[in-house]
Amino acid sequence: MSDDFNMSMRKFLKQVxxxxxxxxxxxxxxGGDTAGQTFQAKMVLTIDGLDVEHIVTGEIQGQSxx
Numbered sequence: 001m002s003d004d005f006n007m008s009m010r011k012f013l014k015q016v017x018x019x020x021x022x023x024x025x026x027x028x029x030x031g032g033d034t035a036g037q038t039f040q041a042k043m044v045l046t047i048d049g050l051d052v053e054h055i056v057t058g059e060i061q062g063q064s065x066x
Contacts, residue, residue, distance in 0.1 A: 024060060034062025 020043070028034055038059050045054040 028063055031062075033065045035064035037062035 024041075038061055041058050041060050043056045045056075046052060
């Protein structure tokens, strides 16, 4: 794979990771005391023109208000 491809992919994945973490943290803050709760999460990646749909699922544990 080319350096340009690797750089653009890493930049995109970094943006996904950072903005997703920010969105999750905001949702937890806005949700109040979520301690003891487990939330089902799903991330869907689609790439137009390449017929790609990749789904990642997991769990996120709640937190107590600080």
